[in-house]
Amino acid sequence: MKIAETRISKKNTTAVPSAVRKALNLKAGDVIEWHVEGEKIVVKKKLR
Numbered sequence: 001m002k003i004a005e006t007r008i009s010k011k012n013t014t015a016v017p018s019a020v021r022k023a024l025n026l027k028a029g030d031v032i033e034w035h036v037e038g039e040k041i042v043v044k045k046k047l048r
Helices: 018-024
Strands: 032-037 040-045
Touching: 018 040
Parallel strands: none
Antiparallel strands: 032 040
């Protein structure tokens, strides 16, 4: 289910959209993990 999209900047950075932050209850300082699954990128909140 798509809830947002972002663009990668010339410096290869992107922002975490508000809808994603809210869905994962992300706060400043939280760590997220990036996973590649075939043609998909999966972003998960790292559990402590």
